Amino acid sequence: MIWGVLQFPGSCDQRDALHACGLAGEARLIWHEERDLSGVDAVVVPGGFSYGDYLRAGAIARFSPAMAAVAEFAAAGGPVLGICNGFQVLCEAGLLPGALLRNRDLRFLCRQVELVAQGADSPFTTGIEAGERLSLPAKHGEGRYFAPPALLEEIEAGAQVAFRYAAGENPNGSARDIAGVVNEAGNVLGLMPHPEHAVDRLSGSTDGLAIFQSAAGSLV
């Protein structure tokens, strides 16, 4: 399979994502001005500070030509993974429910955290059992997942919560310990911690690999 990794001016983790995707297929960068996703089987919107994020994280990136193409791709059922800033962009674009607010203590935080998979139905989690724990690094200043109570009930009812922070591990005050959500169809996943930084034994964890391999496996 072929992964496309978006690159906005100000993206930071696109090379890391490219490397991780390369372990589960082939991968190429997609420049923010590109509109053509033909030949791409799955898309990653990577971490960073797209267009500087001075206004609000992801608020400008959602208007980029590449994101218009991603919206079409997602609507057609294509798998899309947004990591950190990518999650923020997907929420801003309306492809995922909720929003990411500034961390509870108003500081950027970089820390290894434990996640618990919730059994959401998504191509990115087919190889991950409900209840399975993943150790991934989180690193963000605006990662506090928020949704109004009614919406929270809705996504819980629809089994759209894909990952929660394990008990005591919530680093940012996210509602209901939510670390990652999927859209109603399950093909779009947003995740605040970084699976692409957990694919190499030397980096301390390889738990992130399962997410990329799941998507690759479910497309075969």
Place this chain on the structure above:
Amino acid sequence: MSTAGADAGVEGNETPTAQPATEAQRPADYQALGLTQTEFELIVEKLGHRPNDVELAMFSLLWSEHCAYKHSRKLLRRLPTEGRRVLMGPGENAGAVDIGNGYAVAFKVESHNHPSAVEPFQGAATGVGGILRDVFALGARPIAILDSLRFGELDSERSRFLLDGAVRGIGHYGNSIGVATVGGEIYFEGPYEHNCLVNAMCVGLARKDEMVRAAATGVGNAVVLIGASTGRDGIGGASVLASAELGAGDEAKRPSVQIGDPFEESKLLECCLELLGKALLVCLQDLGAAGLTSSAGEMAWAGGVGIEIDVARVPLREADMEPFEIMVSESQERMLAVVSPERLHEVLAVCEKWQTGAARIGILTANGRFRVLRGEEVLGEMPLAALVDGCPLYDLSPAQPDGWIYGNRATLAPGASGEETLLALLSSPSLSSKRWAFEQYDSLVGSRTVRRPEAADAAVLQIPEAGTAIAVSIDGNGRRVACDPRAGTIEAVLECVQNLACVGAAPLGLTNCLNFGNPEKPTPAWQLDQSIAGLAEACEALGVPVVGGNVSLYNEGPEGPIYPTPVVGIVGELPDPARSAPSAFAREGDAIAILGPFAPSLAGSELAKLRGELGMGLPQPDIAAVAAACSTVRRAVREGQLASAHDISEGGLACAIAESAIGGELGCRVDDLSPLLQRGCSGHEALFGEASGGFLLSGERSVLASLGAIVIGEVGGEELRIGQLSLSLAEAERAWRSLQACEEPRGAAGTLRG
């Protein structure tokens, strides 16, 4: 050292050509710009006429301490700069060493002290931005940042404000631009109360064949300004801020502090690396202190050409800027490139792609002069030899002080027990865990970080494309340097080398930032002279070349100079990053041992500080013996023989043991301190004394013994038991993690994004 001219300079032609715009400078004019009367008269003589406003502004900056190193350059000539692996040394934007397979590592440390003392968030942020540009200017992609910070004691509100602002500023810039902040150090000492230190180090990775030097060549080539537009921020930063003592009313200097924009720099970085990767540039230089004046002047002087800059072509933020303001503005996120005319359109196309500004603002000439134009009008014309290399170099008048010149108030009761002493040391802000700070930094972006902050004694980064790995450490204990500037500086180098040895790395090259007080006063002059002597001695003895660095003088407040603070950063290489030893104990039942010529004393130690017993004098380090111990540890780590390796530094053996135990969540029992007592130490010296050359190792007893290490105890249990001293691990950890719980004032300028 970045400003040192190359030897290929052009002789200055001293006939007057420019029409002086205004002639009648009063002494107040040049003195306000930091020039002495003698220097001013020398400028008039070299120029052949009285400088006009533009010329005076340019001279005052390039003849400032910050740019000309006029009080330090003679001393710096003592440092060894040659080495088999050195690709670029002092005089370039950064130093660079060969790591094999066609790759090089470039690195440099630089200070941003005075801006940070005035406005910590932007001061620290732009300090990071500036050092990143130095590294990518030579074609290296920045892969790591380390920071060395000094503040007054943490019980001061000002220190907490500065700490909070500086940490936020570093995080803001480094996180946003996507370069991992992998290590650093923070110390809190009274003499930094007024004048904090913010030193940032950047490490970059380059393909050797894509590196460029900072020398402009090719008469007729275009000079292109790339990046942000030019505004009034940072006017006179190099002279007003960096080359004068701090004092009352410094808030009024806030306009001299630059404002950072990491997004602009992110685009600029990618743009410049693409330009260099496509071999479209003849040379590239960052705009730092003294802005366009220094980058244009230095690159032309280094390349042996002349240069013309047309200020009317410089894109401005404010339309009504004066020509001298354009020439000296320190607006951030700008680079100056030399491009052959036929490649210009390709260069502009790459800049367009990255949405970064680009303007052709000048041309290289053959006459060895720096001409400033506005359209056709000549605003200033100076021989580069006078401007860049004409500043007089001064000899210092050093004099050793009669005794300890810094205060020292006891904070630990005289009869404190061993347990109370250890808890006081672990909770002292300089020794305690810096997790509160480093968790605010992205230490992982780039996927190279193998050992995260506080996981090992040095940061370890994998370089798979070159089939190798590097380790980096930054060290410098100003208090010990104050006790004995020569021995203290040697210790800083040794500690850095010991930290590298713990992860199995051998040093490749050293960069340094020399933070001292006013060199025109006898005591700081003596400290600087002795410190550089120690740096030279250690580097010679260890065979570690000095590939670059920075000098920051005039670090004084109303109460006097800072502790003399040479900060040393070393990059080393190691074959197998998977084997780099952690600093924490790893396995129950492992033996604990010490290794090395470690004969600790309380002189200059953290405990002496807590007891109010600081005074002059340190034991003299045995460089050769420490080097031998380092190679033993390095070899053992590379062979995977050790479970943990930790350098014994601040707080002595007891604190080193506590750190390894807390990190590994494993207690220990150390019964046998007799090896240290046999070296002439008292009981307290054995536990808390400090000196170079000590390693704390854990592993299999027989392996440790075969290395010549002395087994002193065993890992296990939930208590720290060291000699007669006994503490629960939880209590020790609470003390060590106390920095986290410090009151957190909100910095006025702190913004935070994710």
